[in-house]
Amino acid sequence: MKYIFNEFYIRHDKALFITSSTIIVLIIILLIVMGIKVIKKK
């Protein structure tokens, strides 16, 4: 295994990374919940 996270995280814009990650995680959770609701509706 090659871990490249630390090297990546130190070099780059942490704020942008954290904001983007949070938005993406929230969208994924929202879509999964939406999908389950759509399936249950049928």
Next chain:
Amino acid sequence: MFFIIKKLFKSDELKTGYLYFYIHFVVEVACFYYLSRVTDGSMIVWLIPLIYDAFAFVPQGIFGYISDKFPKLKLDLIGIAFLFLAYIILIFTSLNVFYSLFILCLGNCMLHISGAEATLKTSNGKLSPSAIFVSGGSFGVVTGRLLYRFRLSIFIILPLILTMIPFALLAKEYENENKDKELKHNYVKENINPILILFVAIFIVTIRGYVGYGIPTSWNKSIIQNVMLFSFMGIGKALGGILSDTIGIRKVGILSTLVAIPFLSFGDNIMVVSLVGVMFFSMTMAITLGMLASIFKKNPGLAFGYTTIGLFLGTAPIFFIRVIGLANNIILIAISSIICSLLLSLTLKKEVK
């Protein structure tokens, strides 16, 4: 074989597939020319592709849901306008690159979703149209990178983006003429909970996305070899759908994942062997879309969005952690392929052709 080729060129259902093959090709040319340009010699070379992967893949489900709810919304034309705008901002302003990148990602999302909607709705329950649409992307990725590598002027990309307009309008016409009220895809076993199918499909795409980056390709050193690699990926994606319609999705799903293992494992230094493996490996894409279309019959856009979530979940870890070493990668490919093949055999219907 001749019969299949003849059918491919005569089929009405495939018209939107061919139109969106071109649109998908141009979208990826525009996106990968952009990415190659903004990451060339840049200090933020890691962050840009990660942000691109996140915002070009994940929000597709949201746009899909919106498009399913409001079918008259012209996401295709709005998407083209967004791509054009991203280039205008990049060329003519000195704004931070992330503004244009974000707009580019949204345009990419919209065009993918309109392609998925058009090809699934007019497919009459087949997988070939969507598979042909999806395959266009692989050719676009490598073309976009090459155009930048050969330092083609950025101003060529602007009119290229506009050439998508007539294709999108024509595809919309076909979509309106042949639109099914509900998708006719019926590939998964009815006795399995659809929520489980949803997670299995996302899991398979995720695993395949991650493993795809670990495929040993030491032979891939020249431009021509790189073109060949992406071309075979594209051919594999298209063949996944075409063969599923011809010999059955279950057979193709299980066989393609298993047959790919020896070719990928022993093709590290032999291009032809590796390319055959890559082709088989890429066939799963259409199959997982078929699984999701079977459970989201009224929401084709949302169904497509889940495949791209899987792709993001599969590719994101590569930015942080990689399995290195030929033997480790071969073990990973073999184990993951067997798991995927098992899951496909448990969830896909037997009788569907």
